[in-house]
Amino acid sequence: LRQQDPIFAMSHENGQTSWIVTKYDHVKEVLKKSSFIKDQSKFFSGSSDEEQSKILSVFRNMMLDVDPPDHTRLRKLVQPYFNPKTIKNLEPRIAEIADELLLKMKEKKGPIDLINDYAFPLPIIVISELLGVPSEDRDKFRKWSNTIVAAVDNLANTFEEDVTAFIEYLTYLFEERKDNPGDDLISKLIQAEEEGEQLNKDELYSMIVLLIIAGHETTVNLIANTMFALFEHPDQLEKLKEDFSFIETAVEEGLRYYSPVDFSTARWAEEDLEFHGKTFRRGDLVLASLSSANRDEEKFNKAGDFDITRENNPHVAFGFGIHFCLGAPLARLEGKIAIEKLLIAFPDIHLAENTSPPQFRQVFLLRGLGVLE
Numbered sequence: 001l002r003q004q005d006p007i008f009a010m011s012h013e014n015g016q017t018s019w020i021v022t023k024y025d026h027v028k029e030v031l032k033k034s035s036f037i038k039d040q041s042k043f044f045s046g047s048s049d050e051e052q053s054k055i056l057s058v059f060r061n062m063m064l065d066v067d068p069p070d071h072t073r074l075r076k077l078v079q080p081y082f083n084p085k086t087i088k089n090l091e092p093r094i095a096e097i098a099d100e101l102l103l104k105m106k107e108k109k110g111p112i113d114l115i116n117d118y119a120f121p122l123p124i125i126v127i128s129e130l131l132g133v134p135s136e137d138r139d140k141f142r143k144w145s146n147t148i149v150a151a152v153d154n155l156a157n158t159f160e161e162d163v164t165a166f167i168e169y170l171t172y173l174f175e176e177r178k179d180n181p182g183d184d185l186i187s188k189l190i191q192a193e194e195e196g197e198q199l200n201k202d203e204l205y206s207m208i209v210l211l212i213i214a215g216h217e218t219t220v221n222l223i224a225n226t227m228f229a230l231f232e233h234p235d236q237l238e239k240l241k242e243d244f245s246f247i248e249t250a251v252e253e254g255l256r257y258y259s260p261v262d263f264s265t266a267r268w269a270e271e272d273l274e275f276h277g278k279t280f281r282r283g284d285l286v287l288a289s290l291s292s293a294n295r296d297e298e299k300f301n302k303a304g305d306f307d308i309t310r311e312n313n314p315h316v317a318f319g320f321g322i323h324f325c326l327g328a329p330l331a332r333l334e335g336k337i338a339i340e341k342l343l344i345a346f347p348d349i350h351l352a353e354n355t356s357p358p359q360f361r362q363v364f365l366l367r368g369l370g371v372l373e
């Protein structure tokens with residue numbers, strides 16, 4: 001597609017067109033230009049704020065789904081908690097969680113599923129602790145978060161039920177935290193909401209739902225996809241095991257080579273505009289393929305090679321522009337610690353024999369393996 005039809009059009013019966021942009025430079029342009037906006041209510045009328053259901057409002061008020069100035073205000077509120085310096089303080093705790101999981105894996109007999117036993121629980125425990133989600137409730141969050149992500153493909157028929165349960169649970173959690181505030185992010189955001197101006201009630205729900213989903217569905221793919229790429233390239237695996245000073249470039253290469261998020265979330269053309277020879281109409285949907293951009297031969301030398309020593313690696317796995325991933329420093333740190341500790345604990349780690357090869361899940365937006373044994 002990138003070579004033959006890099007700005008790919010899909011026409012719909014209603015006269016609208018959806019565009020998929022696949023070249024590195026074009027992807028960055030879409031993510032950066034203010035003429036591609038997030039607020040679709042400008043084009044699709046009939047859903048005034050009052051009419052919006054609680055479920056819809058959770059998604060419409062996420063910082064990922066709004067434009068400035070609301071986006072700027074919401075992002076500013078949480079940015080300090082996710083800066084690289086703040087995140088660096090979590091290093092000892094992340095290492096401890098990884099050690100605990102590895103210990104359990106060592107005690108297990110038979111093949112280990114790297115996803116279920118390691119790549120999945122690690123980031124969940126970290127984000128839950130950061131937010132202040134009680135550990136006994138983590139399984140519920142897992143289910144709700146999975147449902148929401150699957151909804152993009154209409155796979156989940158329990159969507160309404162699960163999102164309603166999620167909202168009810170958060171209502172209960174917020175009440176509880178109001179009475180007993182802690183040092184966690186949820187307590188701090190509740191305080192911001194109560195003080196008014198910075199955050200309204202709908203935005204509070206949206207913020208927590210977004211952080212929980214982002215913390216559940218992405219870093220697992222970073223850890224597992226990078227390990228899978230290493231298994232597929234034994235020379236690179238050996239190189240890393242011999243010299244862990246490559247761990248940072250290896251994680252960046254994992255992000256580029258098997259990008260955990262395939263596409264950016266939706267953007268809409270605010271007005272009619274020309275885009276490299278194509279005409280986008282007002283209200284057209286534009287999606288940027290991050291994973292394609294990250295394999296663009298015009299940008300990356302030997303783009304199809306997996307090279308853990310790659311130095312010049314300006315991939316767009318975390319997006320670009322104002323919606324650039326808030327959790328990037330956290331995900332990078334988790335990936336680094338998780339992979340290094342895993343390879344030290346299991347120096348002879350390899351794919352299980354006599355099992356079917358790992359398969360990427362058929363989920364739009366995300367690229368992740370179902371099982372990695």
Ligand code: HEM
Pocket residue numbers: 031063064065075127210211214215218219222259260261263264265266290316317318319320322323324325326327328330331
């Ligand atoms: C945004 C990828 C981990 C929180 C994004 C975007 C991408 C992305 C591509 C931009 C989407 C767009 O522009 O449409 C990833 C990847 C991760 C990861 C590949 C792991 C390897 C995390 C984690 C958190 C997080 C751990 C939070 C704890 C967010 C938030 C946004 C975001 C809040 C919205 C930022 C905004 O709208 O300004 N992420 N993410 N992400 N991510 Fe991540």
